[in-house]
Amino acid sequence: MDKIKQAIAYMQENKIEEAAALFTEVIEENPEDPVGYINFGNLLFHMNDFTRAQRFYERAMELDKHAATAYYGLGNLYYEQSLYPKALENFQKAIELGLEEPDVYFLLGMTFQHQEQYKLSLPYLLRATELDPDNQDSLFQYGLALAQSDHLKDAEKIFHKVLSLETNHSDANYNLGVVALFEDRLEQALTYFNEALRIQPEHILAANGKEKTEALLNES
Template sequence: MDKIATAVELMRENEFEQAANLFNEYIEENPTDPVGYVNFGNLLMHLGDLERAVTFFEKAIELKDSTATAYYGLGNVYYEKEDFVKARENYLEAIKNGLEEADVFFMLGMAHQNRQEFKLALPYLLRAKELTPNDEEVVFQYGLALAQSELIPDAKKVFEEVLTLNEEHSDAYYNLGVIALFQDDVKKAIESFDKALTINPEHILAANGKRVAEEALN
């Protein structure tokens, strides 16, 4: 496995050709081990060669149909292709076969989000949040799914939680502004939109929200 570890490190250093050579050597030496194929698939996907990546992930599954990371890789390929149904199917297979990392739950939740299946996204995004409570993107997307599911008080708490992780998160302030408008607290809405615009003066949605709030106030 030393070659795999070295190749993964080379990938992190953007030494893709060297990484590919090592993965290829590992596959030649261990042709029935799915690990080499999964890692080569990940490299190909990183390089944007999605079709070849599919071939390597499918080969790993052919060798061992319980290779969870191969299903996760396939899920990512289909997610990139915006085929969220197939992405979801493969993420579920990855979980079924023992992958318990936050990433797979997050991506499964996002596959549902992209299909506007907001309530179906919630348990997966919640699980990702439980596994990585300090990941602001995971926490934010969970809050967004709550808001889109019209669970407004819960969404508000989560967006406030995002701000404890990153007090410069303009989108969290924007969404708190929308919630304040929804709750008829126009002054609080303007305050939240202002904070979003202070952080990001180009935040068009916050600018529009502030205009709507000011019109309501006047």
Template sequence: MTEMDPGIQYMQGGKLEEAAKYFTEAIEKHPDDPVHYINFGNLLLHMNDYERAVRFYSRAVELDDKAATAHYGLGNAYFEQEQYDQSKQHFQQALQLGLEEADTYFMLGLCFLYDEQFKLALPYLQRAVELDEEDVDMQFQYGLALAQTEQLDHAKEIFHQVLEMEANHSDAYYNLGVVSLFEEDIDQALTYFNQALEIQPEHVLAANGKQQIEKMLEDNQ
């Protein structure tokens, strides 16, 4: 068992004060070990203290500029603050340093997706899905990127895969409804919006879509 295991166990068990105390003592004992700063950064990220998390991850990078997990942590901390350009840089650095995992590709893809750079998001989200085919959120976000780049047939296929994995995924039904509207299949779109609302009655976008279709059908009568 490594020295950091107890602190990580405290954090995973929700004992955040104990974890913070343990990590602080570890940093005091070994101030030049980047691992301790990374673990404290992870704790702060878990506590939504993003600005302080950045400071700890940055200190880890100062001590070891090849610390891929520190760059990954910085990417997450900046992402949560909607600073997508900085987030991208650190996720890309994490990849270059060998952290070629599904989560890294996924988060980098999300940065581009949220920054409305849909074509740039696609290859990263596709790679994330290839590495972790069972992750519903990765599949769904990949479907969104496909839809945003007007690859509607492929997007539909992905949204249906999402529903096979999670039958009550209201957003997948909603987006299938949007795709159906683009394809001018009004009846199918209405069916999908209704299915989204059955699962999540407060789904505002599905409700708006349904209302627009019903108004359109009334006007055409």
């Protein structure tokens, strides 16, 4: 196993000092190679040392302006600090440079979501689901973006896909209840809200949805 792979393995095992020592060796042996700096930046990011992580990513970019994973790392760093315009810029650059990973598309979509630009998030969240079709988080967020963009029928299909992967997904049930309620399918809405509450009894939104639905049923 080469040093980078070993260091990454150490990082995954939370052996921070061992990983740092190996990444340092990699950089000392290959000071003009951006890979060592990117991986050390990832380690520092993992440690929540954002200031130093940023310096390592930027050094990698100085060595190779086409280092897509450096831009992804920097975008992730900004995303974690809720600096969404800067995150957006770096994620887009990473994709422009050819990074074709589900995470970068997912986080770019979520960056738009956090800025309430739901329609702009759709193509990126869709791409994330195409690259990783069994990822519940990507599917759910794509469904949510569809619903927030008034594509309720499409959103409903996606929430059902989420449930096919995870039957006990309270938020997918809740959102199916919202769609059903919006379309005056009151009995169905109540079933979904009850299911969300069975899975997560403290689900406040589902409890509110149930209360509203029951009131509408009593009126009819």
